[in-house]
Amino acid sequence: MQINADLHQRVVIDSHSVAWQPSPLPGVERRPLERMAAESGRATSIVRYAAGSSFKAHEHPLGEEIFVLQGTFADEHGVYPAGTWLKNPPGSRHAPSSPDGCLLFVKLCHMTDADTNSECIDTLQGQWLPGQVEGLSVLPLDSVGSTHTSLVRWAPGTHFAPHRHMGGEEILVLEGVFQDELGVYPAGTWIRSPHGSAHKPFSETGCLIYVKVGHL
Template sequence: MPSTKLASQTYIEMNVDFSTPVLIKGGDNTYGPTPMAGVERMMFERRGDEIARRATSCVRYAPGSSFKPHSHPGGEEYIVLQGTFSDENGDFSQGMYVRNPVGSTHAPLTKEGCEIFVKLSQLPSTEPDYFYLNTKETEWTSVNEHHKTLPLWNSDLEETALHQFKAGFESAEEIFNKVVEIFVLSGRANINGSGYEKYSWMRFPPATPITITTESGTVVYRKIGLGEVRL
């Protein structure tokens, strides 16, 4: 993880080469401190200092913690993994999927504690509005007896969805002409022959053959396409 000091902050370049696969198994990365007490993050990819030019991570808030007011010049996308995450726009409980547009500002906090999977500076300026989806209350689409999907966001830049694979699922080999990103929300997924537990994160270059199987069942977040590239 190369880094250099810039104006007393740490500039980080981590997993920013999109021409090579990145395979991070759950538990391989650990949580580290942020400038705010009670807030920790587990980084998967990042370029920048505290105002990241691009970042993907899990962020964990202790009960009663908060983050200072800040803006998102490149927008913000997140899904609540545990607890309730709050800001000026409302309270977002486990399963909520949120997209805050380019230039949005907020001051996050939590009463009970929470954890989110969050992507920064990856939304286009053509998305002017906030978007909220409660995945706990939205009907999933059945693909077959072992596979259900819940679209989160579709555009010319990306196709983002949750996929539920039941025990015994075996996919055919798929090849996409865009970058593919997968985050394991629950269970265990076998991807290209390797096992990935909860909180595993992968990114594959375009034209990478991908197969998914599961013996016990799993739910994954999958994004095809990079969204707005801010490097």
């Protein structure tokens, strides 16, 4: 089953309004945001692990990206509390679990074979850099070719100039309220804007967003 599979279309979803769907293993549920096939191919989801649940060992042919939103995620390589960002490159393998339960933002099968680095970043301890305008702070997470991933913090009242995204843009609002001339997006909103799209973003109240650009 395909969900929001046309990457030329702008998509805005309140992830809290998406019904939980079971995964192949008990205790692991998903809120699908985009999916190219039923259980394979490119997918973006909010994933919930019940306490004590686990997934059997599996490989990610085109990689996996995880941001731990709540709780504690784990696999044989480590234990990852809320605020951890993980990148498992194409061909990587693991057996994930969650002893106490967790909530994750997960992207699958969106990398190329040239993306070979594993990453594990504790964003709560990361080094924030000044953004392009006053009131913006940026925590870079990853940069491969034209694809760049970061967390961006907007101070209240911050406005950014109109701009266009060559290669598209994907946003998950983590805290606060993000805005542009097209709408108002509270925490939990997922936005996918296609190649060549343009907007004039701002935040009156302040917000924290996950941003990936150049991958669409």
